Amino acid sequence: MILGIIVLIIVSAVTIFLSISFYITIFGGGPFVPTPMISVHKVLKAAKIKKGDKVYDIGAGDGRFVHFASKDYGANGVGFEMDPFVYFIAKMRQKFWKWKGKIIYGDFQKHSLKDADVLVCYMMPRTLAKFQKKFDKELKKGTKIVSYGFHIGSWKPKKVIKKEGKIAQIFIYQVS
Numbered sequence: 001m002i003l004g005i006i007v008l009i010i011v012s013a014v015t016i017f018l019s020i021s022f023y024i025t026i027f028g029g030g031p032f033v034p035t036p037m038i039s040v041h042k043v044l045k046a047a048k049i050k051k052g053d054k055v056y057d058i059g060a061g062d063g064r065f066v067h068f069a070s071k072d073y074g075a076n077g078v079g080f081e082m083d084p085f086v087y088f089i090a091k092m093r094q095k096f097w098k099w100k101g102k103i104i105y106g107d108f109q110k111h112s113l114k115d116a117d118v119l120v121c122y123m124m125p126r127t128l129a130k131f132q133k134k135f136d137k138e139l140k141k142g143t144k145i146v147s148y149g150f151h152i153g154s155w156k157p158k159k160v161i162k163k164e165g166k167i168a169q170i171f172i173y174q175v176s
């Protein structure tokens with residue numbers, strides 16, 4: 001009897017987890033795959049963040065970009081995360097590891113990006129192309145967009161940093 005309940009709880013939890021991941025893959029920007037730390041630092045360096053810059057990560061994961069942008073560059077880091085499990089991990093990182101920045105639960109598409117100075121992303125190219133319209137509409141002149149791994153729709157990058165070992169390509173754009 002107890003074993004049956006435990007199995008039922010595990011199966012339910014796995015089903016909920018897979019359903020949420022499936023939903024995010026279809027309607028969001030793809031599932032949680034953390035950027036390797038070495039790449040996080042390279043992306044942030046490439047973004048040339050200034051103290052006080054508003055830095056958004058549109059799919060924050062555990063909040064690593066937001067944390068290091070805030071801690072190492074004095075940025076006002078804000079991340080959006082729509083997966084409740086991953087959001088929980090990000091909040092735990094902040095609570096127990098004292099990670100910095102602000103993590104907002106939900107779909108970034110429901111939030112305005114008009115005050116962004118820097119936007120970082122690590123998402124599937126198919127969905128980045130879909131988000132391009134929102135970026136074109138909201139991002140102000142001068143905003144830097146640094147995309148780890150994938151290009152953004154029909155945008156022409158200002159610079160592409162080539163793949164180097166485990167560090168994937170980095171695409172840098174600037175709104176003109």
Ligand SMILES: C[S@@+](CC[C@H](N)C(=O)[O-])C[C@H]1O[C@@H](n2cnc3c(N)ncnc32)[C@H](O)[C@@H]1O
Pocket residue numbers: 024027028029030031032033034035057058059060061062063064065080081082083086106107108109121122123
């Ligand atoms: C590939 S992971 C990258 C995580 C983190 N930025 C990193 O680089 O380690 C993409 C994350 O974006 C989240 N995500 C996808 N679509 C989203 C959306 N529309 N709004 C907010 N978060 C989203 C996913 O749940 C996932 O955690």
